[in-house]
Amino acid sequence: MRVGTVREIKNHEYRVGLTPESVRELVAHGHEVWVEAGAGNGIGASDADYEGAGAIIKADARTVFDGCEMIVKVKEPQAVERAMLRRGQVLYTYLHLAPDPEQTADLVKSGVTAIAYETVTGAGNALPLLKPMSQVAGRMSIQAGATALEKANGGRGVLLGGVPGVLPGKVVVIGGGVVGFNAAQMAVGLGADVTILDRDPDVLERLDNHFEGRARTLYSGKAALAAxxxxxxLVIGAVLIPGAAAPKLVTRDMLATMKPGAVLVDVAIDQGGCFETSKATTHADPTYVVDGVVHYCVANMPGAVARTSTYALNNVTLPHALRIADKGWKEALRADPNLAAGLNVHEGKVTYEAVATELGYEYTPVADILA
Known part of the structure; x- marks a missing residue:
């Protein structure tokens, strides 16, 4: 199979779909890999590094899209990229379709076979291709929030860890999954006063046992959340409903009860955000203020630490990419129900139920496609 990767064009997105090491693995399996010139610059990988791994460097994205049977990316394709997709081609990347009707419509129109990292499952319904970026985003949420809390950046002027004689900042983490756990770890490490909210008793027990009193856990009822x-x-929004839009847990009315200069970091923004007042921002302009509360809603947080993020992502995406290239997408999905869960769109049909329900499409089960 001819596999391609291109330079990411989303604002301040420096990750890349394939590292030189991943290219070497694909080439060793007998595949041809095309890489857009400069695609790896953001992670310190030169065109010469890719050529040394066996890739063929192409001058522009159009050439890669036109010539390759599978495109491996990181972020959802932007409008100009979606216009280059075609029927019979495999797109393997993050998609986050539920809150993005324009992207979904373009993918349906293109006829492409789109496999989303974020809905590929693992043992126990885990999301192994989402996990490493959730780990990165969770850890980054605290440093981003700490920066936004600085007075020069519009925040309250609070140091999360406090100092002797001054109380630490109060951090509330909504959601005890991968993002929430990693955010809490970082906040605890800074010496903040940390509370984690979740609705799953097993999650609360696991977190309580792990932190041993260094962070508190609380069942996430409406009254507890509001208080x-x-x-x-600092409030970290770390909720996830796989493939679906995030629920709006912090309402506009709640902002009126918050301290002026408090900070909201919405890590769920890729799925539409879990704060009613959230709107996607970029690394170039990451924050805005509503009712005196600073909002940080960058939709590609891990892109800021591109090298770490790219290598962590390739560790989990490459094995599936190899199976798709080796067997063809249909046989690869037939052989692996977990990978089959990643199929979101195929030849004009929406094949992920949460996306179809959210956006009003007829749902076509993956099993029907693979039959």
């Missing part, structure tokens, strides 16, 4: 948000210096 904690009102007292927080």
């Amino acid at each position: 904690l948000v009102a007292e927080a210096d």
Whole structure:
């Protein structure tokens, strides 16, 4: 199979779909790999590094899209990229379709076979291709929030860890999954006063045992959430419903109860955000203020630490890319139900139920496509 990767064009997105090491693996399996010139610059990988791994460098994205049977990316294709997709081609990347009707419509129109990293499953319904970026985003959410709390950046002027004689900042983490756990770890490490909210008793027990009193856990009822948000210096939105839009848990009315200069970091923004007042921002202009509360809603947080993120992502995406290239997408999905869960769009049909329900498409089960 001819596999291609291109330079990411989303604002301040420096990750790349394939590292030189991943290219070497694909070439060793007998595949041809095309890489757009400069695609790896953001992770310190030169065109010469890719050529040394066996890739063929192409001058522009159009050439790669036109010539390759599978495109491996990181972020959802932008409008100009979606216009280059075609029927019979495989797109393997993050998609986050539920809150993005324009992208979904373009993918349906193109006829492409689109496999989304974020809905590929693992043992116990885990999301192994989402996990490493959730780990990165969770850890980054605290440093981003700490920066936004600085007075020069519009925040309250609170140091999360405090100092002797001054209380630490209060951090509330909504959601105890991968993002929430990693955010809490970082906040605890800084010495902040941390509370984690979740609705799953097993998650709360696991977190309580792990932190051994260094962070508190609380069942996420509406009253508890409202009370904690009102007292927080920093709130991390870390909720996830796989493939679906995030629920709006922090309402506009709650902002009126918060301290002026408090900070909201919405890590769920890829799925539409879990704060009612959230709107996607970029690394170039990451924050805005609503009712005196600073909002940080960057939709590609891990792109800021591109080298770490790219290598962590390739560790989990490459094995599936190899199977798709080796067997063809249909046989690869037939052989692996977990990978089959990643199929979101195929030849004009929406094949992920949460996306179809959210956006009003007829749902076509993956099993029907593979029959």
